Amino acid sequence: MFEKLPTLQADPILGLVAQCRADTNPNKIDLGVGVFKDQNGLTPVLKAVKEAEIRYLQEENSKAYLPAGGTERFISLVNELLFGQNHPVIKDNRVATIQATGGCGALRVAAQVIQRANPNSKIWVSDPSWPNHVPLLGSSGLEFRQYPYYDASKNEVDFDAMMAALEDASTGDFVLIHGSCHNPTGADLSQQQWQIVTEFVQNRGLIPFIDMAYLGFGESIDADAFGLRYMAENLPELVLANSFSKNFGLYRERTGTVSIVVKDPAQVSLVTNQLLNVAREIYSMPPAHGAALVETVLADPILKDLWIEELAQMRGRIIEMRHALVDGIQKAGCDANFDFIKKQNGMFSFLGVNENQVEELKTAYSIYMTKSSRISIAGINNNNLPYLCESIAKVLAK
Ligand SMILES: Cc1ncc(COP(=O)(O)O)c(C=O)c1O
Numbered sequence: 023m024f025e026k027l028p029t030l031q032a033d034p035i036l037g038l039v040a041q042c043r044a045d046t047n048p049n050k051i052d053l054g055v056g057v058f059k060d061q062n063g064l065t066p067v068l069k070a071v072k073e074a075e076i077r078y079l080q081e082e083n084s085k086a087y088l089p090a091g092g093t094e095r096f097i098s099l100v101n102e103l104l105f106g107q108n109h110p111v112i113k114d115n116r117v118a119t120i121q122a123t124g125g126c127g128a129l130r131v132a133a134q135v136i137q138r139a140n141p142n143s144k145i146w147v148s149d150p151s152w153p154n155h156v157p158l159l160g161s162s163g164l165e166f167r168q169y170p171y172y173d174a175s176k177n178e179v180d181f182d183a184m185m186a187a188l189e190d191a192s193t194g195d196f197v198l199i200h201g202s203c204h205n206p207t208g209a210d211l212s213q214q215q216w217q218i219v220t221e222f223v224q225n226r227g228l229i230p231f232i233d234m235a236y237l238g239f240g241e242s243i244d245a246d247a248f249g250l251r252y253m254a255e256n257l258p259e260l261v262l263a264n265s266f267s268k269n270f271g272l273y274r275e276r277t278g279t280v281s282i283v284v285k286d287p288a289q290v291s292l293v294t295n296q297l298l299n300v301a302r303e304i305y306s307m308p309p310a311h312g313a314a315l316v317e318t319v320l321a322d323p324i325l326k327d328l329w330i331e332e333l334a335q336m337r338g339r340i341i342e343m344r345h346a347l348v349d350g351i352q353k354a355g356c357d358a359n360f361d362f363i364k365k366q367n368g369m370f371s372f373l374g375v376n377e378n379q380v381e382e383l384k385t386a387y388s389i390y391m392t393k394s395s396r397i398s399i400a401g402i403n404n405n406n407l408p409y410l411c412e413s414i415a416k417v418l419a420k
Pocket residue numbers: 056123124125126127152200205233234235265266267273277278
């Protein structure tokens with residue numbers, strides 16, 4: 023029976039990772055995969071997480087199921103982290119949050135609850151966006167529309183085009199917005215643009231669906247959460263998918279949360295039960311380990327400070343590499359201006375070179391990036407930087 027299944031195309035990013043792994047060139051550089059790497063090219067376990075892990079292993083006394091939505095303490099600490107202490111939606115008890123299996127699990131569960139609430143709602147997704155958004159959210163049966171997001175000639179958010187496209191959205195549609203560190207462009211909305219979008223969606227009866235996969239990777243936790251917190255304060259409803267994969271380095275532990283802000287506290291238990299019911303249909307119970315580590319870190323002021331410091335170090339390394347890349351390309355004799363890369367946020371930017379140049383960087387220099395020229399800045403370090411900059415300058419000089 024299974025032989026009748028169609029052959030699937032390889033996932034472009036995972037395919038690139040496999041190609042890079044098989045490449046024997048000692049100078050090869052992987053700018054494809056979206057995982058933080060330190061100066062030595064390693065994805066470390068954070069010290070705060072390691073300490074939490076030691077404590078957890080000593081204290082853990084059962085492997086019985088967790089509460090289906092995660093522990094109460096985890097949920098309350100995470101709500102406080104995301105929305106901020108004393109945020110009105112927390113004070114007014116207007117948030118339904120449950121633990122999720124990473125950001126992907128959160129997106130999937132949220133989409134299914136949206137589909138149950140209104141199967142006619144469309145989800146407006148930025149063009150470009152993270153390639154997994156459409157398959158993940160689409161599997162719930164929801165329809166998509168795209169809004170233009172990036173002006174490749176100016177290397178910045180094309181805000182006018184975005185807002186013009188959203189004019190066509192209907193009441194009850196959802197606008198998927200990257201909370202910070204837009205993947206793949208690195209171009210984020212300014213605070214003023216968040217405010218304009220907030221007013222717009224309010225007037226049109228649209229609902230924001232915020233995907234927060236890189237909180238703290240842009241400027242700081244508070245600055246990166248500005249849009250989320252502002253919208254939550256000013257709008258009646260909002261959906262949030264949150265991932266701890268990147269900012270806690272918990273990729274393989276599948277740790278995140280999904281939240282729905284509702285109009286009235288009386289709706290919280292109804293919405294929570296819907297979230298839990300969808301999760302039950304997909305995977306039933308959440309995994310314990312990653313969430314226990316986040317809970318332990320957030321509950322202990324010393325560990326929390328250590329985590330914030332380590333997050334700042336990861337962010338600082340990315341910012342440093344953004345500057346070093348731009349300056350290095352210029353030093354290698356390239357005339358093109360890459361200054362926009364210094365201004366963008368988070369792990370990704372488009373290098374802005376064409377597909378042939380991407381291909382040449384791969385085949386002639388073993389430098390791997392997606393066809394769109396998205397580069398994962400964390401793949402750059404002081405050792406591979408000179409080779410990378412010289413190779414880019416050579417390819418662009420042709
Ligand atoms: C924009 C965006 N959303 C969600 C995710 C999902 O992350 P997770 O690994 O936690 O499922 C990612 C991961 O790369 C991402 O880039």
